Amino acid sequence: MFALEGIEHRFGPVAALRVGQWRVERGERWLLSGASGSGKSTLLNVLAGLLRPSAGKVMVAGQDLAQLEESALDRWRGRNIGYVPQRLHLIESLDVLDNLLLAQFLAGATVDRSVAVELLASLGIDRVASRKPQALSQGQAQRVAIARAVINRPALLLADEPTAALDDANARAAAALLSERAGAVGATLVVASHDGRIGSAFSKRYELEPA
Protein backbone atom coordinates (compact mmCIF):
# COMPACT_ATOMS: atom_id res chain seq x y z
CA MET A 1 0.00 0.00 0.00
CA PHE A 2 2.75 2.40 0.85
CA ALA A 3 6.50 2.28 1.21
CA LEU A 4 8.80 4.77 2.89
CA GLU A 5 12.49 4.73 2.34
CA GLY A 6 15.19 6.84 3.98
CA ILE A 7 12.76 9.56 5.04
CA GLU A 8 14.22 12.53 6.83
CA HIS A 9 12.57 15.81 7.61
CA ARG A 10 14.10 18.92 9.13
CA PHE A 11 12.45 22.10 10.34
CA GLY A 12 15.34 24.43 9.73
CA PRO A 13 18.39 22.92 11.39
CA VAL A 14 16.29 20.67 13.66
CA ALA A 15 15.77 17.07 12.55
CA ALA A 16 12.12 16.24 13.24
CA LEU A 17 11.69 12.84 11.63
CA ARG A 18 13.79 9.89 10.57
CA VAL A 19 12.34 6.69 9.07
CA GLY A 20 14.63 4.02 7.67
CA GLN A 21 12.15 1.82 5.92
CA TRP A 22 8.48 1.09 6.40
CA ARG A 23 6.30 -1.02 4.12
CA VAL A 24 2.58 -1.44 4.62
CA GLU A 25 0.31 -3.78 2.66
CA ARG A 26 -3.23 -3.00 1.51
CA GLY A 27 -5.89 -3.37 4.18
CA GLU A 28 -3.51 -3.55 7.15
CA ARG A 29 -4.18 -1.68 10.40
CA TRP A 30 -1.16 -0.05 11.91
CA LEU A 31 -0.54 1.75 15.15
CA LEU A 32 2.16 4.38 14.76
CA SER A 33 3.59 4.85 18.23
CA GLY A 34 6.45 6.75 19.73
CA ALA A 35 7.15 9.34 22.40
CA SER A 36 5.94 12.92 22.06
CA GLY A 37 8.22 14.76 19.67
CA SER A 38 9.29 11.64 17.82
CA GLY A 39 7.54 13.02 14.72
CA LYS A 40 4.30 11.00 14.53
CA SER A 41 2.23 13.92 13.23
CA THR A 42 5.01 14.91 10.86
CA LEU A 43 5.05 11.40 9.44
CA LEU A 44 1.27 11.43 8.94
CA ASN A 45 1.64 14.75 7.11
CA VAL A 46 4.27 13.19 4.88
CA LEU A 47 1.99 10.23 4.12
CA ALA A 48 -0.90 12.59 3.35
CA GLY A 49 1.25 14.59 0.96
CA LEU A 50 0.85 17.68 3.14
CA LEU A 51 4.58 17.85 3.76
CA ARG A 52 7.37 17.07 1.37
CA PRO A 53 10.20 15.44 3.34
CA SER A 54 13.70 16.91 3.16
CA ALA A 55 14.99 13.55 1.96
CA GLY A 56 13.74 10.07 1.10
CA LYS A 57 11.18 8.43 -1.12
CA VAL A 58 7.43 8.26 -0.44
CA MET A 59 5.37 5.79 -2.48
CA VAL A 60 1.67 5.76 -1.60
CA ALA A 61 -0.93 3.74 -3.53
CA GLY A 62 1.58 3.18 -6.28
CA GLN A 63 2.35 6.87 -6.61
CA ASP A 64 5.71 8.51 -5.96
CA LEU A 65 4.54 11.68 -4.22
CA ALA A 66 7.67 13.60 -5.21
CA GLN A 67 6.58 13.26 -8.86
CA LEU A 68 3.34 15.16 -8.30
CA GLU A 69 3.36 18.90 -8.62
CA GLU A 70 1.47 21.08 -6.16
CA SER A 71 -2.14 20.98 -7.39
CA ALA A 72 -1.91 17.41 -8.67
CA LEU A 73 -0.84 16.44 -5.15
CA ASP A 74 -3.90 18.28 -3.76
CA ARG A 75 -6.17 16.37 -6.11
CA TRP A 76 -4.45 13.11 -5.32
CA ARG A 77 -4.87 13.77 -1.59
CA GLY A 78 -8.57 14.49 -1.97
CA ARG A 79 -9.10 11.15 -3.74
CA ASN A 80 -6.79 8.87 -1.76
CA ILE A 81 -6.40 10.14 1.78
CA GLY A 82 -8.85 10.30 4.66
CA TYR A 83 -7.46 12.36 7.50
CA VAL A 84 -8.77 12.70 11.04
CA PRO A 85 -6.79 15.52 12.65
CA GLN A 86 -6.08 15.51 16.35
CA ARG A 87 -8.30 18.52 17.05
CA LEU A 88 -10.95 17.30 14.58
CA HIS A 89 -11.23 20.79 13.05
CA LEU A 90 -14.82 20.50 11.90
CA ILE A 91 -15.92 23.61 9.99
CA GLU A 92 -18.04 25.48 12.52
CA SER A 93 -19.82 27.66 10.00
CA LEU A 94 -21.32 24.59 8.38
CA ASP A 95 -23.67 22.04 9.92
CA VAL A 96 -22.71 18.38 10.23
CA LEU A 97 -24.21 17.31 6.92
CA ASP A 98 -22.58 20.21 5.07
CA ASN A 99 -19.23 19.28 6.61
CA LEU A 100 -19.55 15.93 4.83
CA LEU A 101 -20.77 17.48 1.58
CA LEU A 102 -17.81 19.87 1.73
CA ALA A 103 -15.46 16.86 1.82
CA GLN A 104 -17.14 15.45 -1.29
CA PHE A 105 -17.01 18.80 -3.04
CA LEU A 106 -13.38 19.59 -2.26
CA ALA A 107 -12.24 16.09 -3.27
CA GLY A 108 -13.91 16.60 -6.62
CA ALA A 109 -16.34 13.75 -5.95
CA THR A 110 -20.05 13.88 -6.74
CA VAL A 111 -21.83 15.79 -4.00
CA ASP A 112 -24.42 13.25 -2.91
CA ARG A 113 -26.60 14.06 0.04
CA SER A 114 -28.01 10.55 0.40
CA VAL A 115 -24.52 9.03 0.70
CA ALA A 116 -23.74 11.49 3.49
CA VAL A 117 -27.01 10.85 5.31
CA GLU A 118 -26.55 7.09 5.06
CA LEU A 119 -23.03 7.35 6.42
CA LEU A 120 -24.22 9.46 9.36
CA ALA A 121 -26.95 6.88 10.03
CA SER A 122 -24.48 4.01 9.99
CA LEU A 123 -22.45 5.88 12.60
CA GLY A 124 -25.60 6.49 14.65
CA ILE A 125 -25.38 10.27 14.39
CA ASP A 126 -27.97 11.08 11.72
CA ARG A 127 -30.00 12.91 14.37
CA VAL A 128 -27.37 15.64 14.58
CA ALA A 129 -27.08 16.15 10.80
CA SER A 130 -28.40 19.69 10.97
CA ARG A 131 -26.47 20.73 14.07
CA LYS A 132 -23.44 22.94 14.08
CA PRO A 133 -20.24 21.23 15.32
CA GLN A 134 -20.18 23.44 18.46
CA ALA A 135 -23.42 21.78 19.57
CA LEU A 136 -21.99 18.25 19.47
CA SER A 137 -20.58 16.16 22.28
CA GLN A 138 -16.92 15.15 22.00
CA GLY A 139 -17.91 11.61 20.97
CA GLN A 140 -20.35 12.86 18.32
CA ALA A 141 -17.79 15.32 16.96
CA GLN A 142 -15.27 12.53 16.62
CA ARG A 143 -17.72 10.39 14.69
CA VAL A 144 -18.42 13.30 12.36
CA ALA A 145 -14.68 13.77 11.81
CA ILE A 146 -14.34 10.06 11.01
CA ALA A 147 -17.34 10.22 8.67
CA ARG A 148 -15.76 13.18 6.90
CA ALA A 149 -12.51 11.26 6.51
CA VAL A 150 -14.11 8.14 4.99
CA ILE A 151 -16.93 9.63 2.91
CA ASN A 152 -14.83 9.60 -0.28
CA ARG A 153 -13.75 5.99 0.34
CA PRO A 154 -10.02 6.77 0.65
CA ALA A 155 -7.31 4.17 0.08
CA LEU A 156 -5.46 5.31 3.18
CA LEU A 157 -7.11 6.46 6.40
CA LEU A 158 -4.90 8.46 8.78
CA ALA A 159 -5.80 9.49 12.33
CA ASP A 160 -3.69 11.67 14.59
CA GLU A 161 -4.05 10.94 18.35
CA PRO A 162 -7.78 10.19 17.99
CA THR A 163 -8.20 9.12 21.62
CA ALA A 164 -6.30 11.86 23.45
CA ALA A 165 -9.45 13.58 24.72
CA LEU A 166 -11.46 10.44 25.51
CA ASP A 167 -11.98 8.28 28.59
CA ASP A 168 -10.99 4.60 28.58
CA ALA A 169 -14.22 3.16 27.27
CA ASN A 170 -14.57 5.78 24.56
CA ALA A 171 -10.90 5.48 23.60
CA ARG A 172 -11.30 1.76 22.91
CA ALA A 173 -14.57 2.38 21.09
CA ALA A 174 -12.95 5.03 18.91
CA ALA A 175 -10.10 2.74 17.95
CA ALA A 176 -12.58 -0.02 17.11
CA LEU A 177 -14.68 2.38 15.10
CA LEU A 178 -11.71 3.56 13.03
CA SER A 179 -10.78 -0.03 12.34
CA GLU A 180 -14.32 -0.95 11.39
CA ARG A 181 -14.74 2.08 9.11
CA ALA A 182 -11.44 1.46 7.40
CA GLY A 183 -12.64 -2.09 6.77
CA ALA A 184 -16.00 -0.85 5.48
CA VAL A 185 -14.39 1.27 2.74
CA GLY A 186 -11.45 -1.07 2.15
CA ALA A 187 -8.91 1.44 3.41
CA THR A 188 -5.54 0.85 4.97
CA LEU A 189 -5.44 2.39 8.46
CA VAL A 190 -2.62 4.18 10.24
CA VAL A 191 -3.35 5.62 13.69
CA ALA A 192 -0.68 7.76 15.31
CA SER A 193 -0.98 7.49 19.08
CA HIS A 194 1.07 7.13 22.22
CA ASP A 195 -2.05 5.96 24.03
CA GLY A 196 -1.33 2.56 25.61
CA ARG A 197 -5.05 1.85 26.05
CA ILE A 198 -5.66 1.16 22.40
CA GLY A 199 -2.57 -0.86 21.52
CA SER A 200 -4.47 -4.13 21.57
CA ALA A 201 -6.78 -3.00 18.77
CA PHE A 202 -4.00 -3.13 16.18
CA SER A 203 -2.23 -6.11 14.77
CA LYS A 204 0.73 -4.11 13.51
CA ARG A 205 2.79 -1.46 15.20
CA TYR A 206 5.50 0.85 13.99
CA GLU A 207 7.61 2.38 16.72
CA LEU A 208 9.05 5.74 15.75
CA GLU A 209 12.43 6.58 17.29
CA PRO A 210 13.13 10.23 18.09
CA ALA A 211 15.21 11.71 15.29
Next chain:
Amino acid sequence: MNLFRIAYAYARKSPLTTVLNLVLLALGVATVTLLLLLTTALDDRLKRDAAGIDLVVGAKGSPLQLVLAGVFHVDVPPGNIPLAEIDRLRANPLVASVVPIAMGDSYLGYHIVGTEPSALELYGARLRQGRGWSAPMEAVLGAEVARRSGLVVGAGFAGSHGLAAGGEVHADEPYRVVGVLEPAGNVVDRLILTGIDSVWKVHHHEEQEQGESAAGERAPEVTMGLVRYATPLAAATLPRQINNETLLQSASPAYESARLLTVFGVGTDVIRAFAAFLMLAAGLGMFIALYQAMEQRQYDLAVMRTLGASRWRVCALLLLEATVLAAAGATLGILAGHALLACIGAWLPAAASLAPVAMRMLPGEGALVALVLAGGILAALLPAWRAYRLDVAATLAKGYP
Protein backbone atom coordinates in the same frame (compact mmCIF):
# COMPACT_ATOMS: atom_id res chain seq x y z
CA MET B 1 -22.18 22.35 -1.93
CA ASN B 2 -20.09 24.87 -3.80
CA LEU B 3 -17.81 27.81 -3.08
CA PHE B 4 -20.76 30.23 -2.97
CA ARG B 5 -22.42 28.17 -0.30
CA ILE B 6 -19.25 28.09 1.80
CA ALA B 7 -18.75 31.85 1.35
CA TYR B 8 -22.37 32.43 2.34
CA ALA B 9 -22.00 30.25 5.44
CA TYR B 10 -19.00 32.30 6.55
CA ALA B 11 -20.78 35.60 5.88
CA ARG B 12 -23.66 34.37 8.03
CA LYS B 13 -21.35 33.35 10.83
CA SER B 14 -20.52 36.98 11.63
CA PRO B 15 -23.72 38.71 10.55
CA LEU B 16 -22.98 41.99 12.33
CA THR B 17 -19.67 42.56 10.57
CA THR B 18 -21.14 41.47 7.25
CA VAL B 19 -24.17 43.74 7.57
CA LEU B 20 -22.09 46.69 8.74
CA ASN B 21 -19.73 46.45 5.78
CA LEU B 22 -22.64 45.91 3.43
CA VAL B 23 -24.47 48.98 4.74
CA LEU B 24 -21.36 51.19 4.61
CA LEU B 25 -20.68 50.13 1.05
CA ALA B 26 -24.31 50.49 -0.02
CA LEU B 27 -24.50 53.98 1.51
CA GLY B 28 -21.43 55.11 -0.38
CA VAL B 29 -22.66 53.64 -3.64
CA ALA B 30 -26.16 55.08 -3.10
CA THR B 31 -24.73 58.56 -2.52
CA VAL B 32 -22.63 58.45 -5.67
CA THR B 33 -25.54 57.00 -7.66
CA LEU B 34 -27.94 59.68 -6.43
CA LEU B 35 -25.38 62.32 -7.30
CA LEU B 36 -24.89 60.91 -10.78
CA LEU B 37 -28.64 60.75 -11.32
CA LEU B 38 -29.26 64.24 -9.95
CA THR B 39 -26.63 65.94 -12.05
CA THR B 40 -27.88 64.06 -15.10
CA ALA B 41 -31.48 64.96 -14.32
CA LEU B 42 -30.58 68.58 -13.74
CA ASP B 43 -28.57 68.73 -16.92
CA ASP B 44 -31.42 67.07 -18.81
CA ARG B 45 -33.94 69.47 -17.39
CA LEU B 46 -31.87 72.52 -18.21
CA LYS B 47 -31.33 71.24 -21.74
CA ARG B 48 -35.02 70.40 -22.24
CA ASP B 49 -36.21 73.76 -20.90
CA ALA B 50 -33.76 75.61 -23.11
CA ALA B 51 -34.37 73.47 -26.18
CA GLY B 52 -35.02 75.58 -29.26
CA ILE B 53 -33.88 78.80 -27.60
CA ASP B 54 -30.52 79.95 -28.89
CA LEU B 55 -30.50 83.40 -27.36
CA VAL B 56 -32.56 85.39 -24.86
CA VAL B 57 -32.80 89.10 -25.48
CA GLY B 58 -34.00 91.49 -22.79
CA ALA B 59 -33.19 94.63 -20.86
CA LYS B 60 -29.62 95.35 -19.79
CA GLY B 61 -28.69 93.57 -16.62
CA SER B 62 -27.37 90.20 -15.58
CA PRO B 63 -27.36 87.65 -18.42
CA LEU B 64 -27.84 84.84 -15.89
CA GLN B 65 -30.94 86.61 -14.60
CA LEU B 66 -32.29 86.91 -18.14
CA VAL B 67 -31.91 83.17 -18.68
CA LEU B 68 -33.26 82.22 -15.25
CA ALA B 69 -36.32 84.41 -15.78
CA GLY B 70 -36.99 83.91 -19.47
CA VAL B 71 -36.01 80.29 -20.01
CA PHE B 72 -36.35 78.50 -16.67
CA HIS B 73 -38.90 80.88 -15.12
CA VAL B 74 -37.33 80.77 -11.69
CA ASP B 75 -36.35 84.44 -11.36
CA VAL B 76 -37.82 87.88 -12.02
CA PRO B 77 -36.81 89.57 -15.28
CA PRO B 78 -34.54 92.63 -15.21
CA GLY B 79 -36.96 95.02 -16.94
CA ASN B 80 -38.89 95.65 -20.13
CA ILE B 81 -37.91 96.37 -23.72
CA PRO B 82 -39.91 98.14 -26.45
CA LEU B 83 -41.89 95.79 -28.68
CA ALA B 84 -40.35 97.65 -31.62
CA GLU B 85 -36.96 96.09 -30.75
CA ILE B 86 -38.46 92.65 -31.30
CA ASP B 87 -39.56 93.68 -34.76
CA ARG B 88 -36.08 95.02 -35.52
CA LEU B 89 -34.58 91.69 -34.42
CA ARG B 90 -36.98 89.83 -36.68
CA ALA B 91 -35.69 91.82 -39.57
CA ASN B 92 -32.13 90.63 -38.90
CA PRO B 93 -31.12 87.95 -41.43
CA LEU B 94 -29.27 85.98 -38.75
CA VAL B 95 -32.53 85.45 -36.87
CA ALA B 96 -34.94 82.67 -37.79
CA SER B 97 -37.65 83.52 -35.29
CA VAL B 98 -38.32 85.56 -32.17
CA VAL B 99 -40.98 84.68 -29.61
CA PRO B 100 -41.77 87.73 -27.49
CA ILE B 101 -42.80 87.15 -23.89
CA ALA B 102 -44.31 89.57 -21.40
CA MET B 103 -44.26 88.72 -17.73
CA GLY B 104 -45.34 90.40 -14.56
CA ASP B 105 -47.93 88.30 -12.82
CA SER B 106 -48.21 84.84 -11.43
CA TYR B 107 -50.79 82.44 -10.12
CA LEU B 108 -49.89 80.07 -7.22
CA GLY B 109 -46.26 80.89 -8.02
CA TYR B 110 -46.58 79.87 -11.69
CA HIS B 111 -45.58 82.59 -14.15
CA ILE B 112 -48.30 84.06 -16.32
CA VAL B 113 -46.58 84.57 -19.64
CA GLY B 114 -48.01 86.80 -22.34
CA THR B 115 -46.77 85.60 -25.70
CA GLU B 116 -47.70 84.67 -29.25
CA PRO B 117 -49.10 81.31 -30.36
CA SER B 118 -45.68 80.47 -31.82
CA ALA B 119 -44.58 79.84 -28.19
CA LEU B 120 -46.58 76.60 -28.20
CA GLU B 121 -44.52 75.44 -31.15
CA LEU B 122 -41.30 76.51 -29.46
CA TYR B 123 -42.08 74.37 -26.39
CA GLY B 124 -43.46 71.47 -28.40
CA ALA B 125 -46.73 71.84 -26.48
CA ARG B 126 -50.02 70.30 -27.57
CA LEU B 127 -53.50 71.07 -26.29
CA ARG B 128 -55.15 68.32 -24.29
CA GLN B 129 -58.42 70.19 -23.77
CA GLY B 130 -60.00 73.36 -25.10
CA ARG B 131 -58.32 75.71 -27.52
CA GLY B 132 -55.59 78.31 -27.72
CA TRP B 133 -56.12 81.89 -26.52
CA SER B 134 -57.60 84.36 -29.01
CA ALA B 135 -59.00 87.21 -26.92
CA PRO B 136 -57.50 89.15 -24.01
CA MET B 137 -57.72 87.46 -20.60
CA GLU B 138 -57.97 83.98 -22.10
CA ALA B 139 -55.37 81.60 -20.69
CA VAL B 140 -53.93 78.19 -21.49
CA LEU B 141 -52.52 76.18 -18.56
CA GLY B 142 -49.43 73.99 -18.53
CA ALA B 143 -50.07 70.40 -17.42
CA GLU B 144 -48.54 70.78 -13.98
CA VAL B 145 -50.35 74.08 -13.34
CA ALA B 146 -53.64 72.44 -14.25
CA ARG B 147 -52.99 69.44 -12.05
CA ARG B 148 -51.88 71.43 -9.01
CA SER B 149 -54.45 74.22 -9.24
CA GLY B 150 -57.36 71.98 -10.14
CA LEU B 151 -58.49 74.57 -12.70
CA VAL B 152 -60.38 73.24 -15.73
CA VAL B 153 -61.46 74.75 -19.02
CA GLY B 154 -64.04 77.45 -18.34
CA ALA B 155 -62.81 78.25 -14.83
CA GLY B 156 -61.63 81.73 -13.88
CA PHE B 157 -58.69 82.84 -11.77
CA ALA B 158 -57.05 86.11 -10.82
CA GLY B 159 -53.32 86.57 -11.18
CA SER B 160 -51.35 88.10 -8.37
CA HIS B 161 -48.93 90.91 -8.96
CA GLY B 162 -45.29 89.96 -9.11
CA LEU B 163 -43.75 86.62 -9.81
CA ALA B 164 -43.78 85.19 -6.30
CA ALA B 165 -46.92 83.78 -4.71
CA GLY B 166 -48.66 86.14 -2.33
CA GLY B 167 -48.54 89.38 -4.34
CA GLU B 168 -51.46 91.79 -4.63
CA VAL B 169 -54.34 90.07 -6.43
CA HIS B 170 -55.75 91.57 -9.61
CA ALA B 171 -59.26 90.52 -8.71
CA ASP B 172 -60.93 92.93 -11.08
CA GLU B 173 -59.13 91.52 -14.15
CA PRO B 174 -59.75 87.74 -13.92
CA TYR B 175 -58.41 85.30 -16.47
CA ARG B 176 -60.54 82.58 -18.00
CA VAL B 177 -59.08 79.14 -18.77
CA VAL B 178 -59.71 78.21 -22.42
CA GLY B 179 -57.25 75.35 -22.78
CA VAL B 180 -55.01 72.87 -20.95
CA LEU B 181 -51.78 71.50 -22.40
CA GLU B 182 -50.50 67.93 -22.55
CA PRO B 183 -47.46 67.33 -20.34
CA ALA B 184 -44.47 68.32 -22.47
CA GLY B 185 -41.71 67.43 -20.00
CA ASN B 186 -40.28 70.92 -19.99
CA VAL B 187 -40.83 74.35 -18.49
CA VAL B 188 -44.14 74.91 -20.31
CA ASP B 189 -45.74 72.43 -17.89
CA ARG B 190 -45.20 75.05 -15.21
CA LEU B 191 -46.42 78.09 -17.19
CA ILE B 192 -49.72 79.85 -17.81
CA LEU B 193 -49.75 81.16 -21.35
CA THR B 194 -51.89 84.02 -22.57
CA GLY B 195 -51.82 86.79 -25.17
CA ILE B 196 -49.43 89.71 -24.70
CA ASP B 197 -52.40 92.07 -24.71
CA SER B 198 -53.75 90.37 -21.57
CA VAL B 199 -50.60 91.31 -19.67
CA TRP B 200 -50.78 94.83 -21.06
CA LYS B 201 -54.43 95.10 -20.10
CA VAL B 202 -53.82 94.07 -16.49
CA HIS B 203 -50.97 96.48 -16.05
CA HIS B 204 -52.51 99.32 -18.01
CA HIS B 205 -55.49 99.06 -15.72
CA GLU B 206 -53.21 99.11 -12.75
CA GLU B 207 -51.33 102.16 -13.96
CA GLN B 208 -54.58 104.00 -14.54
CA GLU B 209 -55.60 103.22 -11.00
CA GLN B 210 -52.36 104.61 -9.73
CA GLY B 211 -52.61 107.61 -12.09
CA GLU B 212 -49.28 106.89 -13.69
CA SER B 213 -50.31 107.08 -17.29
CA ALA B 214 -51.09 110.78 -17.21
CA ALA B 215 -48.40 111.34 -19.83
CA GLY B 216 -50.59 109.40 -22.32
CA GLU B 217 -50.14 106.10 -24.17
CA ARG B 218 -46.70 104.61 -23.78
CA ALA B 219 -45.01 102.57 -26.47
CA PRO B 220 -45.96 98.88 -26.03
CA GLU B 221 -43.35 96.86 -24.18
CA VAL B 222 -42.51 93.18 -23.65
CA THR B 223 -40.10 91.55 -21.23
CA MET B 224 -37.92 89.47 -23.52
CA GLY B 225 -37.53 87.83 -26.86
CA LEU B 226 -36.60 84.17 -27.27
CA VAL B 227 -34.44 84.01 -30.38
CA ARG B 228 -33.72 81.11 -32.66
CA TYR B 229 -30.77 81.51 -35.01
CA ALA B 230 -31.18 81.21 -38.75
CA THR B 231 -27.67 79.83 -39.04
CA PRO B 232 -25.13 78.46 -36.55
CA LEU B 233 -22.86 81.31 -37.61
CA ALA B 234 -25.16 83.70 -35.79
CA ALA B 235 -23.79 82.44 -32.48
CA ALA B 236 -20.49 84.13 -33.26
CA THR B 237 -21.77 87.56 -34.16
CA LEU B 238 -25.36 88.15 -33.10
CA PRO B 239 -24.84 88.31 -29.30
CA ARG B 240 -22.05 90.87 -29.61
CA GLN B 241 -24.00 92.83 -32.20
CA ILE B 242 -26.99 93.06 -29.87
CA ASN B 243 -24.94 93.95 -26.81
CA ASN B 244 -22.91 96.64 -28.56
CA GLU B 245 -25.32 98.23 -30.98
CA THR B 246 -28.63 98.23 -29.14
CA LEU B 247 -29.94 99.01 -25.69
CA LEU B 248 -30.64 95.30 -25.27
CA GLN B 249 -28.79 92.56 -23.49
CA SER B 250 -28.42 89.07 -24.93
CA ALA B 251 -27.72 85.85 -23.05
CA SER B 252 -27.12 82.31 -24.24
CA PRO B 253 -29.07 79.68 -22.26
CA ALA B 254 -26.44 77.02 -23.03
CA TYR B 255 -23.61 79.19 -21.73
CA GLU B 256 -25.49 80.43 -18.68
CA SER B 257 -26.68 76.93 -17.69
CA ALA B 258 -23.12 75.67 -17.97
CA ARG B 259 -22.09 78.51 -15.66
CA LEU B 260 -24.88 77.57 -13.27
CA LEU B 261 -23.76 73.94 -13.22
CA THR B 262 -20.20 74.87 -12.31
CA VAL B 263 -21.62 76.62 -9.25
CA PHE B 264 -23.35 73.36 -8.28
CA GLY B 265 -20.16 71.55 -9.23
CA VAL B 266 -18.41 72.59 -6.02
CA GLY B 267 -21.23 71.15 -3.95
CA THR B 268 -21.37 67.89 -5.89
CA ASP B 269 -17.58 67.57 -5.60
CA VAL B 270 -17.88 67.76 -1.82
CA ILE B 271 -20.65 65.15 -1.74
CA ARG B 272 -18.68 62.95 -4.12
CA ALA B 273 -15.63 63.15 -1.87
CA PHE B 274 -17.82 62.22 1.08
CA ALA B 275 -19.21 59.22 -0.81
CA ALA B 276 -15.72 58.15 -1.79
CA PHE B 277 -14.80 58.36 1.88
CA LEU B 278 -17.77 56.14 2.80
CA MET B 279 -16.77 53.57 0.19
CA LEU B 280 -13.17 53.68 1.34
CA ALA B 281 -14.32 53.03 4.91
CA ALA B 282 -16.36 50.09 3.65
CA GLY B 283 -13.35 48.77 1.75
CA LEU B 284 -11.19 49.08 4.85
CA GLY B 285 -13.87 47.37 6.94
CA MET B 286 -14.01 44.55 4.43
CA PHE B 287 -10.25 44.22 4.47
CA ILE B 288 -10.14 44.06 8.27
CA ALA B 289 -13.03 41.59 8.38
CA LEU B 290 -11.40 39.32 5.82
CA TYR B 291 -8.01 39.61 7.45
CA GLN B 292 -9.45 38.69 10.85
CA ALA B 293 -11.47 35.92 9.27
CA MET B 294 -8.23 34.64 7.79
CA GLU B 295 -6.71 34.51 11.29
CA GLN B 296 -9.67 32.67 12.78
CA ARG B 297 -10.11 30.52 9.76
CA GLN B 298 -6.61 29.26 9.13
CA TYR B 299 -7.57 25.90 10.68
CA ASP B 300 -10.63 25.63 8.46
CA LEU B 301 -8.55 26.48 5.42
CA ALA B 302 -5.91 23.95 6.48
CA VAL B 303 -8.59 21.27 6.85
CA MET B 304 -9.96 22.15 3.44
CA ARG B 305 -6.48 21.58 2.07
CA THR B 306 -6.33 18.13 3.71
CA LEU B 307 -9.69 17.39 2.08
CA GLY B 308 -8.17 18.00 -1.32
CA ALA B 309 -8.66 21.74 -1.90
CA SER B 310 -5.81 23.32 -3.82
CA ARG B 311 -4.06 26.54 -2.83
CA TRP B 312 -5.97 28.30 -5.57
CA ARG B 313 -9.28 27.10 -4.27
CA VAL B 314 -8.88 28.46 -0.73
CA CYS B 315 -7.53 31.64 -2.28
CA ALA B 316 -10.55 31.80 -4.57
CA LEU B 317 -12.87 31.31 -1.61
CA LEU B 318 -11.67 34.52 0.07
CA LEU B 319 -11.74 36.44 -3.21
CA LEU B 320 -15.24 35.17 -3.88
CA GLU B 321 -16.45 36.27 -0.46
CA ALA B 322 -15.13 39.78 -1.04
CA THR B 323 -16.53 39.92 -4.56
CA VAL B 324 -19.97 38.73 -3.51
CA LEU B 325 -20.06 41.25 -0.67
CA ALA B 326 -18.93 44.04 -2.98
CA ALA B 327 -21.46 43.04 -5.64
CA ALA B 328 -24.25 42.93 -3.06
CA GLY B 329 -23.22 46.33 -1.70
CA ALA B 330 -23.03 47.83 -5.17
CA THR B 331 -26.43 46.41 -6.16
CA LEU B 332 -28.09 47.55 -2.95
CA GLY B 333 -26.49 50.98 -3.28
CA ILE B 334 -27.59 51.49 -6.85
CA LEU B 335 -31.13 50.33 -6.09
CA ALA B 336 -31.21 52.64 -3.06
CA GLY B 337 -29.91 55.57 -5.12
CA HIS B 338 -32.64 55.10 -7.72
CA ALA B 339 -35.32 54.56 -5.09
CA LEU B 340 -34.17 57.69 -3.25
CA LEU B 341 -34.46 59.82 -6.38
CA ALA B 342 -37.90 58.37 -7.11
CA CYS B 343 -38.97 59.26 -3.54
CA ILE B 344 -37.56 62.78 -3.82
CA GLY B 345 -39.42 63.17 -7.11
CA ALA B 346 -42.65 61.92 -5.55
CA TRP B 347 -42.46 64.03 -2.39
CA LEU B 348 -41.09 67.33 -3.66
CA PRO B 349 -43.27 68.84 -6.39
CA ALA B 350 -40.36 71.03 -7.49
CA ALA B 351 -38.30 67.93 -8.16
CA ALA B 352 -41.06 65.99 -9.94
CA SER B 353 -39.39 66.56 -13.29
CA LEU B 354 -36.23 64.83 -12.01
CA ALA B 355 -38.02 61.57 -11.19
CA PRO B 356 -38.05 60.00 -14.69
CA VAL B 357 -34.26 59.77 -14.56
CA ALA B 358 -34.68 57.32 -11.64
CA MET B 359 -35.87 54.75 -14.18
CA ARG B 360 -32.74 55.07 -16.28
CA MET B 361 -29.41 53.32 -15.89
CA LEU B 362 -26.48 55.63 -16.55
CA PRO B 363 -23.17 54.50 -18.04
CA GLY B 364 -21.47 56.00 -14.98
CA GLU B 365 -23.18 53.40 -12.80
CA GLY B 366 -21.51 50.57 -14.68
CA ALA B 367 -18.17 52.21 -13.99
CA LEU B 368 -19.16 52.60 -10.33
CA VAL B 369 -19.97 48.88 -10.01
CA ALA B 370 -16.66 47.97 -11.67
CA LEU B 371 -14.84 50.27 -9.26
CA VAL B 372 -16.54 48.72 -6.21
CA LEU B 373 -15.82 45.16 -7.40
CA ALA B 374 -12.18 46.07 -8.00
CA GLY B 375 -12.04 47.57 -4.49
CA GLY B 376 -13.52 44.39 -3.00
CA ILE B 377 -10.96 42.22 -4.75
CA LEU B 378 -8.19 44.59 -3.65
CA ALA B 379 -9.35 44.30 -0.03
CA ALA B 380 -9.21 40.50 -0.30
CA LEU B 381 -5.82 40.26 -1.99
CA LEU B 382 -3.67 40.15 1.12
CA PRO B 383 -5.86 37.67 3.03
CA ALA B 384 -6.12 35.57 -0.13
CA TRP B 385 -2.35 35.64 -0.53
CA ARG B 386 -1.97 34.43 3.06
CA ALA B 387 -4.47 31.66 2.40
CA TYR B 388 -2.47 30.70 -0.65
CA ARG B 389 0.75 30.55 1.35
CA LEU B 390 -0.80 28.69 4.31
CA ASP B 391 1.46 25.96 5.76
CA VAL B 392 -1.09 23.19 6.29
CA ALA B 393 1.04 20.83 8.36
CA ALA B 394 2.25 23.58 10.71
CA THR B 395 -1.26 25.02 11.10
CA LEU B 396 -2.81 21.66 11.95
CA ALA B 397 -0.01 21.00 14.45
CA LYS B 398 -0.71 24.32 16.20
CA GLY B 399 -4.30 23.38 16.99
CA TYR B 400 -6.60 26.03 18.36
CA PRO B 401 -4.96 29.01 20.00
